[in-house]
Amino acid sequence: MTGAEGAALRAALRDLRTRLGVPAAFPDGVLAEAERAAAAPRLPSEDATDLPLFTIDPPGSVDLDQAMHLALRPAGGYRVHYAIADVAAFVTPGGALDAEAHRRVTTLYFPDERIPLHPAVLSEDAASLLPGRTRPALLWRLDLDADGRVETTGVRRALVRSRARLDYEGVQKAVDSGTAEPALALLKVVGTLREALETERGGISLNVPEQEVTERPDGSYALSYRAPLPADGWNAQISLMTGMAAADLMLATGTGILRTLPAAPDGAVGRLRRAAKALRIDWPHHVPYAALVRSLDPHLPAHAAFLQECTALLRGAGYTVFTGGRTPDPALHSAVAAPYAHCTAPLRRLVDRYTGELCLAASAGTDPAGWAVEALEALPHEMAEGGRLANSVERESVDLVEAALLKDRVGETFEATVIDVKEQEPRVGTVHLEDPAVVGRVESPTAQLPLGDRIRVRLTRADPGTAKILFTPAR
Numbered sequence: 417m418t419g420a421e422g423a424a425l426r427a428a429l430r431d432l433r434t435r436l437g438v439p440a441a442f443p444d445g446v447l448a449e450a451e452r453a454a455a456a457p458r459l460p461s462e463d464a465t466d467l468p469l470f471t472i473d474p475p476g477s478v479d480l481d482q483a484m485h486l487a488l489r490p491a492g493g494y495r496v497h498y499a500i501a502d503v504a505a506f507v508t509p510g511g512a513l514d515a516e517a518h519r520r521v522t523t524l525y526f527p528d529e530r531i532p533l534h535p536a537v538l539s540e541d542a543a544s545l546l547p548g549r550t551r552p553a554l555l556w557r558l559d560l561d562a563d564g565r566v567e568t569t570g571v572r573r574a575l576v577r578s579r580a581r582l583d584y585e586g587v588q589k590a591v592d593s594g595t596a597e598p599a600l601a602l603l604k605v606v607g608t609l610r611e612a613l614e615t616e617r618g619g620i621s622l623n624v625p626e627q628e629v630t631e632r633p634d635g636s637y638a639l640s641y642r643a644p645l646p647a648d649g650w651n652a653q654i655s656l657m658t659g660m661a662a663a664d665l666m667l668a669t670g671t672g673i674l675r676t677l678p679a680a681p682d683g684a685v686g687r688l689r690r691a692a693k694a695l696r697i698d699w700p701h702h703v704p705y706a707a708l709v710r711s712l713d714p715h716l717p718a719h720a721a722f723l724q725e726c727t728a729l730l731r732g733a734g735y736t737v738f739t740g741g742r743t744p745d746p747a748l749h750s751a752v753a754a755p756y757a758h759c760t761a762p763l764r765r766l767v768d769r770y771t772g773e774l775c776l777a778a779s780a781g782t783d784p785a786g787w788a789v790e791a792l793e794a795l796p797h798e799m800a801e802g803g804r805l806a807n808s809v810e811r812e813s814v815d816l817v818e819a820a821l822l823k824d825r826v827g828e829t830f831e832a833t834v835i836d837v838k839e840q841e842p843r844v845g846t847v848h849l850e851d852p853a854v855v856g857r858v859e860s861p862t863a864q865l866p867l868g869d870r871i872r873v874r875l876t877r878a879d880p881g882t883a884k885i886l887f888t889p890a891r
């Protein structure tokens with residue numbers, strides 16, 4: 417894609433933002449309130465800046481929600497400190513910033529622009545856990561036994577200072593080479609233990625390679641696949657552990673909001689069994705679904721296709737609110753296989769600010785702030801609407817980039833793997849191209865599509881202005 421084509425794509429992305437009703441610039445009143453809050457946040461009295469925290473995020477990230485430190489406990493086991501940006505130190509309930517956050521709900525990511533939940537003076541500066549900066553945070557302390565099980569949990573407000581901003585590849589190299597500092601080396605130890613506990617309780621993490629849009633120095637765009645590194649999984653386990661601890665704290669006090677996912681219906685699992693058979697993946701009846709998924713290699717085409725099919729079981733996630741000591745229903749997140757709450761990304765997700773406040777009160781044995789409880793009833797609907805918009809942004813942005821990359825290649829043929837076939841329309845499905853890194857719709861005029869097989873496909877449509885890409889099997 418040339419620089420000129422990149423400019424055309426950016427114009428199409430601007431049109432997409434208009435069509436989806438994406439929030440534009442922050443109103444002047446919101447920006448003014450954010451500036452005042454950045455200059456005078458509500459700071460906690462406790463100073464924990466001596467704790468040598470570090471962050472792990474994609475390169476170039478500046479909206480840093482989490483920082484961590486891991487250590488051995490003298491009596492055995494591990495101690496994890498996990499600092500979460502304290503957005504409530506800057507946002508006044510009922511103010512202009514608060515109202516705007518409820519309008520936006522979540523940060524939106526386009527290939528050419530990020531639409532933040534909060535103004536940059538907060539999300540990229542005053543509230544972000546940037547290295548070398550003293551910041552207010554919700555500081556979690558989780559004490560684990562030798563097997564990685566959580567024994568005690570606590571969370572309090574404190575001032576913190578991160579020492580280093582790390583990225584996943586750098587962490588992986590440091591751990592693999594044996595050059596990682598002790599706290600970072602323990603991330604692998606604790607992460608691996610937590611992954612084993614996930615297996616034990618029947619939870620599952622889908623390591624599906626992600627399709628990423630990257631901008632080149634000349635202003636053009638490219639697509640690539642990124643397979644998660646082990647370090648991604650270790651880092652995710654710390655966040656997951658904290659979300660489970662947050663759920664337990666709120667459940668103990670009878671007031672909170674959980675992230676929930678119902679168990680997959682029998683029909684969905686049956687469809688997966690048929691997919692496994694079509695992909696020639698051995699799935700004995702005595703082997704649980706979670707155990708099968710953990711045995712797969714996403715680098716193998718048939719396994720990657722099956723993992724893609726598995727994402728259908730993650731649909732239907734939502735939020736469950738409970739107050740007054742009532743038992744929430746539903747209460748479990750079926751993929752986590754335990755109660756779970758969103759609490760680790762308040763710079764980018766609205767609900768986390770409220771979860772954090774409820775957990776602070778639960779940990780201290782005090783009544784939660786009225787503003788946090790009063791907002792609970794509306795949060796599930798707000799988060800659902802925000803999630804739908806975020807999914808549309810992600811899906812349609814990639815569609816535009818794919819069409820822009822391929823618009824001059826209509827009629828060409830490509831090697832592809834069939835990664836999905838519609839059950840009711842077996843001649844319609846999805847193909848995965850290695851080069852370029854494209855995932856697109858395929859329609860066969862006559863024959864049923866062979867799930868998991870490598871086939872040659874012909875590009876029949878690609879127009880970033882009007883239509884998504886479309887392939888047909890090539891003869």
